[in-house]
Amino acid sequence: MTRPRVRDDLAALTGYHSPQVDVDVRLNTNEAPAAPPAAYSAAVARAAESIAWHRYPDRAATELRSRLAAIHAAEGAPVTIDNVFCANGSNEVLQTILLAFAGPGRQILTFEPTYALHQHIGHITGAERLAVDRTSDFLIDTGELAELFEFESPAVTFVCSPNNPTGMVEPRETIEALLEQVTASGGLLVVDEAYGQFSDFSAQELLGEDVPLVVSRTYSKTWAMAGARLGYLLGPAWLVSELEKVVLPYHLDALKQAAGIAALDFLDDMSERVAEIVAERSRVDAALRALGNTVWTSGANFILFRPPLDANGKTTGSAVWQGLVDRSVLVRNTSSWEYLDGCLRVTIGTPADNDRFLAALTDVLTASDSGDPT
Numbered sequence: 081m082t083r084p085r086v087r088d089d090l091a092a093l094t095g096y097h098s099p100q101v102d103v104d105v106r107l108n109t110n111e112a113p114a115a116p117p118a119a120y121s122a123a124v125a126r127a128a129e130s131i132a133w134h135r136y137p138d139r140a141a142t143e144l145r146s147r148l149a150a151i152h153a154a155e156g157a158p159v160t161i162d163n164v165f166c167a168n169g170s171n172e173v174l175q176t177i178l179l180a181f182a183g184p185g186r187q188i189l190t191f192e193p194t195y196a197l198h199q200h201i202g203h204i205t206g207a208e209r210l211a212v213d214r215t216s217d218f219l220i221d222t223g224e225l226a227e228l229f230e231f232e233s234p235a236v237t238f239v240c241s242p243n244n245p246t247g248m249v250e251p252r253e254t255i256e257a258l259l260e261q262v263t264a265s266g267g268l269l270v271v272d273e274a275y276g277q278f279s280d281f282s283a284q285e286l287l288g289e290d291v292p293l294v295v296s297r298t299y300s301k302t303w304a305m306a307g308a309r310l311g312y313l314l315g316p317a318w319l320v321s322e323l324e325k326v327v328l329p330y331h332l333d334a335l336k337q338a339a340g341i342a343a344l345d346f347l348d349d350m351s352e353r354v355a356e357i358v359a360e361r362s363r364v365d366a367a368l369r370a371l372g373n374t375v376w377t378s379g380a381n382f383i384l385f386r387p388p389l390d391a392n393g394k395t396t397g398s399a400v401w402q403g404l405v406d407r408s409v410l411v412r413n414t415s416s417w418e419y420l421d422g423c424l425r426v427t428i429g430t431p432a433d434n435d436r437f438l439a440a441l442t443d444v445l446t447a448s449d450s451g452d453p454t
């Protein structure tokens with residue numbers, strides 16, 4: 081058989097991977113450390129009993145979208161149900177934006193290093209890549225961008241804040257400056273706030289019907305629901321209508337909608353968990369610094385750090401990562417990623433997980449001081 085050929089522009093593509101290793105403590109994929117409250121699981125089970133399984137689900141996800149709109153309106157976002165679009169994880173939200181507003185012949189702009197899926201989905205959906213380096217402290221320098229926006233006019237510009245993998249939050253002035261340039265060049269600004277609840281500033285307050293801005297959120301992190309695959313965006317109503325044209329009909333199954341709605345009754349639990357993670361983040365940050373690591377201040381549920389250099393001035397990230405795995409702790413090995421030479425990214429876990437991580441790291445660093453890193 082002559083095998084059918086994949087699209088030429090996808091032939092060299094490597095898939096997106098997040099390697100898993102069988103260990104006691106998994107701090108590598110920025111999930112919530114604990115399952116949702118037991119009362120939540122009971123509420124979803126009750127909701128499942130009244131689902132009409134022989135019928136298609138509510139295509140417009142009316143209750144879910146109106147409940148989400150009410151929560152964000154209470155936080156000061158100028159939104160109603162018409163400003164909310166839901167999908168299977170925020171990755172599908174991003175994909176739908178790119179299908180509708182980017183695609184062949186158009187460019188998408190990212191600020192590197194950032195969440196790899198922005199360019200990855202851009203590539204799959206046929207858009208061209210435009211990437212600008214961040215400054216040495218991993219922030220965006222908007223002063224340099226006027227010419228780029230004038231001559232390239234990217235169709236979609238992504239800002240991830242708090243940024244994955246650095247954890248850093250972009251200041252409000254940066255988002256405002258970018259919005260001005262995006263508006264002038266006729267593009268769309270997407271602020272990916274997958275980790276938005278862990279930081280103090282959200283771009284949701286800048287939203288408006290005449291503002292080319294969307295803010296994307298996910299249930300995967302704060303809501304401890306990575307297994308449910310649910311995400312959404314807030315944006316102008318005209319934009320939501322365009323997305324609804326592109327997305328597959330009935331893409332949000334009835335159980336997922338019920339799970340998403342039930343979660344919203346547990347807002348206080350969610351806020352408590354966020355506060356606990358933020359407190360643990362400060363503790364882990366301080367401990368990492370005390371151990372001599374370089375640490376980037378995080379507004380997310382993870383921290384990027386670079387272990388101390390060795391006696392020859394070489395980075396030690398990979399050896400430290402292996403030393404942690406040998407002690408049954410898994411963090412994300414970002415040490416060979418472009419821009420992140422020798423860095424590792426650790427998700428904030430339960431206090432016990434974090435203790436295990438810090439003890440293992442202390443052990444590895446002490447061993448490497450004595451010339452035996454593993």
Ligand SMILES: Cc1ncc(COP(=O)(O)O)c(C=O)c1O
Nearest residue numbers: 169170171195244274298300311
């Ligand atoms: C910045 C960022 N955006 C989006 C996502 C995707 O989240 P979801 O699980 O909602 O698809 C992630 C997941 O890690 C992320 O880090």
